[in-house]
Amino acid sequence: MYDNDYFTLMVSIMTSSRFLTGITTTGTPHLGNYVGAIRPAIASSQNSNDEAFYFLADLHALIKCQDPEKVRQSGKEIAATWLALGLDVSKAVFYRQSDVPEISELCWILTCVAAKGLMNRAHAYKASVDANHVANEDTDYGITMGLYSYPILMAADILMFNATHVPVGKDQIQHIEMARDIAGRFNHIYGETFTLPQAVVDDSASVLQGLDGRKMSKSYNNTIPLFLPEKKLKKHINKIKTNLLEPGEPKDADSSTVFQLYTAFATADQTASMRKEFENGIAWGESKKQLFELINDQVRPFREQYEELLLDTETIEKTLQLGAEKARDESVPMINTIKKATGIGRFHA
Numbered sequence: 001m002y003d004n005d006y007f008t009l010m011v012s013i014m015t016s017s018r019f020l021t022g023i024t025t026t027g028t029p030h031l032g033n034y035v036g037a038i039r040p041a042i043a044s045s046q047n048s049n050d051e052a053f054y055f056l057a058d059l060h061a062l063i064k065c066q067d068p069e070k071v072r073q074s075g076k077e078i079a080a081t082w083l084a085l086g087l088d089v090s091k092a093v094f095y096r097q098s099d100v101p102e103i104s105e106l107c108w109i110l111t112c113v114a115a116k117g118l119m120n121r122a123h124a125y126k127a128s129v130d131a132n133h134v135a136n137e138d139t140d141y142g143i144t145m146g147l148y149s150y151p152i153l154m155a156a157d158i159l160m161f162n163a164t165h166v167p168v169g170k171d172q173i174q175h176i177e178m179a180r181d182i183a184g185r186f187n188h189i190y191g192e193t194f195t196l197p198q199a200v201v202d203d204s205a206s207v208l209q210g211l212d213g214r215k216m217s218k219s220y221n222n223t224i225p226l227f228l229p230e231k232k233l234k235k236h237i238n239k240i241k242t243n244l245l246e247p248g249e250p251k252d253a254d255s256s257t258v259f260q261l262y263t264a265f266a267t268a269d270q271t272a273s274m275r276k277e278f279e280n281g282i283a284w285g286e287s288k289k290q291l292f293e294l295i296n297d298q299v300r301p302f303r304e305q306y307e308e309l310l311l312d313t314e315t316i317e318k319t320l321q322l323g324a325e326k327a328r329d330e331s332v333p334m335i336n337t338i339k340k341a342t343g344i345g346r347f348h349a
């Protein structure tokens with residue numbers, strides 16, 4: 001018994017964790033992305049000894065968006081955001097998915113072991129089918145093979161680098177389970193090749209509310225972009241939905257979007273005193289002014305860097321190419337191992 005515990009302990013110490021996550025390049029990074037994903041990822045890249053792989057999922061972008069200019073612009077904005085906020089690229093491997101062609105190769109190989117029945121159950125695909133039924137359309141209307149196979153490409157992203165931990169939102173947990181399933185099938189057929197990844201869902205990471213009080217999300221068109229110029233940031237914050245309570249009337253902090261956003265950026269002390277101000281009937285205009293100042297003070301030091309980077313895409317590109325090189329140091333030998341396991345590829349090294 002004791003020996004067994006000791007063994008487990010040693011194994012967990014000796015095997016380090018490898019975190020990997022992708023950001024689909026559609027849309028402009030907003031406060032919700034920042035608080036829920038970017039801020040914790042950058043903090044962990046600066047603090048921990050775990051390995052981190054972060055990439056622009058541009059192949060995934062093609063599933064959702066067929067406007068080349070939008071896809072390109074979003075890639076620039078997302079890369080500039082992560083770099084401006086201080087992602088340490090000497091520690092984290094930061095790359096563009098399409099710069100690592102082995103991922104696409106692996107995607108096909110995995111497509112040949114992934115069960116079609118498994119893909120039938122994917123939420124994103126099922127939601128489209130359901131929407132078609134509701135609209136009285138053909139089941140397959142508007143559904144591409146890209147959407148259908150989306151989880152296989154995601155499995156390739158993860159398994160390519162034998163990631164152990166995949167930080168994702170709740171909506172992506174199913175995809176990580178599919179990646180495990182696909183990895184397990186491959187290992188069963190061809191021998192131990194892939195590590196089975198696990199999803200990391202940070203329940204404490206707040207899901208921010210958007211302008212209308214629903215979850216802040218590009219699909220609801222209710223976001224506050226992270227690096228808006230000051231005046232526009234103020235304008236957006238002024239658009240946050242509130243109720244009709246007058247100045248002086250006590251307000252419920254917990255049901256207020258203004259307060260929720262404030263909390264995501266404030267210290268515990270600041271939050272406590274804002275709660276008091278709500279009880280004391282702070283005017284909505286005043287609460288929004290304070291929210292603007294709080295966010296603006298935190299964003300300002302990075303905004304300039306962000307704007308400079310956006311104008312200097314050469315620097316971004318160089319960084320991404322260095323990242324791709326590091327990624328390919330792993331993916332090239334790995335794809336060779338995988339090909340060999342399946343009986344394809346070169347006869348001799």
Ligand code: TRP
Nearest residue numbers: 020021022023024057060154157
């Ligand atoms: N599908 C993910 C999303 O929309 C993005 C993504 C692509 C991803 N590949 C990944 C996340 C691999 C984690 C691991 O959020």
